[in-house]
Amino acid sequence: MNNFLQVLGATGPTVHVAPAEVLRIGGISITNSILYGWICAAVISVLLIWVAHRVAVKPRGGFIQFVEVGVEFITNLVVNTFDDKKVGRKYVPFFVTIFFFILLNNWLGLLPIVGEGLRSGENPLLRPFTGDLNGTFAIGLVTMLVVYGASVKEAGGLGKYLRHFFVGNPKNPMFFGIGLIEMFTDLTRVVSLSLRLFLNITIGEIVIAVFAYLGSVAAPVTALPFFMLELLVAALQAYIFTILSVMYLAIAVNHSSHPEEENLITGGETDTIGAKAA
Amino acid sequence: MEIMAETINTEIIGKGLMIGGGFIGPAIGIGLIGGSYLQAVGRNPEASKFLGQALIFVALAELFGLLAFASIFIVQ
Numbered sequence: 001m002n003n004f005l006q007v008l009g010a011t012g013p014t015v016h017v018a019p020a021e022v023l024r025i026g027g028i029s030i031t032n033s034i035l036y037g038w039i040c041a042a043v044i045s046v047l048l049i050w051v052a053h054r055v056a057v058k059p060r061g062g063f064i065q066f067v068e069v070g071v072e073f074i075t076n077l078v079v080n081t082f083d084d085k086k087v088g089r090k091y092v093p094f095f096v097t098i099f100f101f102i103l104l105n106n107w108l109g110l111l112p113i114v115g116e117g118l119r120s121g122e123n124p125l126l127r128p129f130t131g132d133l134n135g136t137f138a139i140g141l142v143t144m145l146v147v148y149g150a151s152v153k154e155a156g157g158l159g160k161y162l163r164h165f166f167v168g169n170p171k172n173p174m175f176f177g178i179g180l181i182e183m184f185t186d187l188t189r190v191v192s193l194s195l196r197l198f199l200n201i202t203i204g205e206i207v208i209a210v211f212a213y214l215g216s217v218a219a220p221v222t223a224l225p226f227f228m229l230e231l232l233v234a235a236l237q238a239y240i241f242t243i244l245s246v247m248y249l250a251i252a253v254n255h256s257s258h259p260e261e262e263n264l265i266t267g268g269e270t271d272t273i274g275a276k277a278a
Numbered sequence: 279m280e281i282m283a284e285t286i287n288t289e290i291i292g293k294g295l296m297i298g299g300g301f302i303g304p305a306i307g308i309g310l311i312g313g314s315y316l317q318a319v320g321r322n323p324e325a326s327k328f329l330g331q332a333l334i335f336v337a338l339a340e341l342f343g344l345l346a347f348a349s350i351f352i353v354q
Contacts, residue, residue, distance in 0.1 A: 017351075077330075196337060199344035240337040243330065 013213035014116070015206050019132045020123035036114060037105070037129030044104045067100075074099050077243060081250040091150060091249065098143060099242040105130045106201060106234030110227065115205060131201045133194065140194035143245045151252035164255050189248060193241060200237045204230040293350045300346020307339035 019031035051067045059065045074096045082088030108114070109128025118125040129135045155161040163170075165186075166179035208226050215222030315332040318325040 192341065195345070196341045199341070199348055203344060203347055236333060236337070239330075240334060243334060244337075 013209045015209045016116070016124055016127070017131075017202055017206075019127060019134065022120050022123065022125060031127075031132070031134075032120075032124055033127040033129050033132035033135055036109075036126040037132075037135055039126075040105050040108050040129055041101075043108070044101060047104075048100060070100065070103075071096055074242060078246050081243075081246050083254045087154065087253055088250075091246075094146060095242050095246055098139070098245070099238055102130060102139065102197065102241055103235060103238035106238060107231065109201065109205075110230055110234065116209070128201060128205070130197055131205055133198045136194040136198040136201075137190070139197070139241075140190045143193065143241075144190045144248070147245055147249045147252075150249055154253045161252065164252065189244075193244060197237055197241055200233055204233055289353060292353045296346055296350050296353065300349070301343045304339045304343035308336050311335050311339065 019033045021029040022032045022035060023030050048067065051064050054060075054064055055068060056064075059068065075092050078092050078095050079085050079088040105128065109131055114126045114128055115124050130139075152158055152161045155164065162183075165182040166175050168175040170176050170179060204226075208223050208230060211226050212219040212223040311332055315325075315329070318328070
């Protein structure tokens with residue numbers, strides 16, 4: 001795998017999927033996707049801070065109201081997933097940030113200047129940040145580290161958090177094995193979250209490129225339906241990334257707020273003995 | 279046999295089988311999810327609020343098709 005991959009051979013449309021170095025600062029190579037990621041992060045920060053200063057009780061419509069609706073939607077989603085609403089409200093800012101970062105990165109990645117439009121040498125100058133596995137892996141890693149940290153904090157210690165993976169007594173070899181598999185399943189969530197986002201955005205790019213190539217002269221007409229589809233997919237993937245990470249956190253937190261469930265498994269026998277004595 | 283091996287491009291066949299076989303599963307799965315959702319809404323219109331949860335399972339099924347698509351770049 002050199003510095004780019006060609007789709008459909010040399011004669012078809014060319015899509016550069018792998019990130020390519022565009023400039024080098026002090027021995028560190030800056031790839032086109034991280035360059036566009038920085039631009040997008042700056043644009044998103046400025047835009048959302050500008051919106052936050054202009055939120056009014058009486059909605060004025062336009063982009064501000066769109067952001068308001070999005071924030072309220074994600075807030076309700078996060079709060080309703082947790083059994084304890086107070087716990088849920090603590091994590092709302094993080095998940096709203098993740099949602100808007102991914103959503104606007106996906107949408108800004110669909111602009112015509114991104115990809116094959118502008119070039120530096122052989123490679124595109126800008127690439128969507130979420131169309132690079134390094135970028136989505138970073139987002140997934142940060143999200144899952146926050147989720148693990150919050151789960152350990154809500155469970156009240158690392159030992160209590162790890163205890164949740166075992167359905168029964170960990171000294172039982174079968175429960176121990178199942179618990180280890182559960183822990184491994186938990187660790188694969190970083191990969192599955194980042195791969196899902198990366199593949200959806202990249203394949204959308206490839207599909208748009210293929211249909212623009214097939215249309216040749218009428219490229220805008222043939223590519224437009226798939227562009228519309230990608231707008232929907234971008235929003236859907238941002239939503240799915242957010243709700244899946246919320247659910248991973250909610251599973252751990254909701255479990256730790258039900259101590260009586262553990263008594264059913266570990267202390268069930270004492271209850272029946274007490275009932276017999278009574 | 280050597281001539282056969284040279285004329286048949288196994289790369290194209292492999293990629294075609296990978297795409298076809300990899301996409302058939304998620305396609306069936308997404309169809310089943312959508313059908314079940316519509317059935318549930320038809321039986322009880324209040325169930326339409328579970329569209330978000332249905333979409334999660336669509337995304338879970340979709341990942342495997344995309345993995346199959348991504349694997350065609352590994353085939354030489």
